[in-house]
Amino acid sequence: MSLTVKRVTKLIRTGEPGRFLDSGSTGTRGLHLCVANKNNASWGLRYQLNGRTRWMGLGSARDISLDKARQRAKEAREKLVDKIDPSGPA
Numbered sequence: 405m406s407l408t409v410k411r412v413t414k415l416i417r418t419g420e421p422g423r424f425l426d427s428g429s430t431g432t433r434g435l436h437l438c439v440a441n442k443n444n445a446s447w448g449l450r451y452q453l454n455g456r457t458r459w460m461g462l463g464s465a466r467d468i469s470l471d472k473a474r475q476r477a478k479e480a481r482e483k484l485v486d487k488i489d490p491s492g493p494a
Contacts, residue, residue: 406431412470416445423448426474435477437465447473449480453489460491 406428415424419442426435439445447462462468462476480490 407435407437407470409470412437412465415439416465417442419443419445426470432474432477433481435462435473439465447476449477449490451480451484451490453484453487458489458491 407424407426411424415437416439419439421439421441424437424439426432426437434450436448436450437445438448445465447465447468449460449462451458451460460480462473462480465473468476483490
């Protein structure tokens with residue numbers, strides 16, 4: 405199920421811990437809403453490069469909207485097409 409603005413708001417407000425994938429036809433591959441508690445939620449991108457799974461932080465979910473997080477994830481995925489690590493050197 406794709407994340408919606410309404411669902412993101414509810415997950416942050418309730419503070420239910422977990423990683424919630426933005427999947428489905430309107431979602432962005434690898435984008436997650438990571439909720440630790442009511443005061444701590446962030447966006448993360450899970451990707452694979454050179455056979456290694458990596459995580460990249462995209463910012464606070466309180467400061468960055470769902471649309472902006474999707475845009476940042478898409479920009480990172482464009483770099484992956486050229487085999488460039490979007491999070492920089494490891």
